[in-house]
Amino acid sequence: MDQPIGVIDSGVGGLTVARELMRQLPKEQLIYLGDTIRCPYGPRPEAEVVQFTLEMVEFLQKKQIKLLVIACNTATAFTIDLLRERLSIPIIGVIQPGARAAIKVTKTKTIAVIGTDGTIGSKAYPKALKQISSDLTIYDLACPQFVPIVESGHFSPEAAKHVVEQSLKPITNLRGLDTLILGCTHYPLLAEPIKQVMGANVEIISSGEEAAREVSALLSYQALAYRGNRLAKHFFYTTGSPELFEQIANRWMDYPVQHVENIVIDQSLVEKNKSF
Template sequence: MEQPIGVIDSGVGGLTVVHELMRQLPKEPLIYLGDTERCPYGSRTEEEVKQFTWEMVRFLLKKNIKMLVIACNTATAFTIKDLQEKLDIPVIGVIKPGARAAIKSTESDYIGIIGTEGTVRSEAYSYALWQIKSDIDLISLACPRFVPMVEKGILDGPEAKQIVETTLMPILEHKKMDTLILGCTHYPLLKDTIQEVVGKQITVISSSEETARETSTTLDIHQIANESDRMPLHQFYATGDLQIFIEITQKIFKDSNFEVLTIKHADLHNV
């Protein structure tokens, strides 16, 4: 099926998932919608996150998507069950894939989780991890400064390192921790800085690779994979200012075939 896969996120963070989807599924056309105008979602109420997520989903359904990937941990935590129940297309999120990757990685059975306030408050990662293995120890930390930093394009350098060091100080006191989940898809854009701060002894887990593998498996199960040999054209939409969005997009997708478009969040109300 040549229909596109839809991907949604609160901003630019989900582009890390898109990058991995492109790598593992090069034939699949993708339509990405980042709600950069209303980002971050992590500090918003559950009701707001649900409303914004459904607005983005309805926009993508008009584009005739065959599958939905929620490339936002906060939106996954608050909406995935509702979306899976109400949509007649496959829907996957980023939390369960990230949890599985962390369980595979840890040797000490002590896992750290960093994410937005909403994701940490939901305890979605804790539930997902304990469902797989009930006797592991977990420590969670909300990092509200990270998403605005990424949305501004501050991905490395002295300012980024100073913010990461200050923010992660409480979690680094737990010496048994050997695995750290980046519980927000914005955070992989800071991965090098985070790894430098936490040290090589800690494995830093991004859910992007595991999410792409789950997407591939789901396409096969539902027999909706694209078998065309034509190079897909990807569409990236943002609701806010395009300048930084385009700069980050060009850094991540240097040689890919894509176009960047804008849609105002107010227009999502009318979809």
């Protein structure tokens, strides 16, 4: 099916999902929208996160997307059930794939989850994990300083490691802990200091990467994959600075991110059309 995949995030963190989608599905076109002007979502009230997410989805619906990826853990926690009720296209979040991957790799059945205030407060990961396996020991920890570091685009390895060390202190010496879920798609950009702090015995799970694998399987299962012969062109939008978005993205994306467009979300669109 020659229609794009839509990807939304509170900022640049969802590009970790987009990068994996591009690697696995080189023929599929992506349209990415990062709400950088209102990032981070983690500290915001649930109602605000829902409203912002609906606004982004309204924009992507006009692009005739065939599948939506909510590449934001906070938005996934607060909106995925609502969006599945309202939209006729498949929707993939980042929480269930991350939970399934963690359960596959843990040997001690002791798992920690780090995320934004909103994601951790929602208890979405413990719920998802317990639905699959009830005999788990689960720790969750909010790390509110991580997203601002990534979104700033300016941080030294030393500064990042210091913040990571201080933030992860409550879980660094937990007995039996062998698996850590990065419950925010911004966090893989801090993967190296996180690995250094947690140690070699703790497996790091990127919920975003796991979500990309699920998209690949779903496209095949529902016969939505593009069957032609092309190398896809991707489009990037932000509600904030296109220059800063490009600067951050091109530091670690394999695909050159250029000509990023700034958009102004029209909140009245959602108010007028609550059912899409």
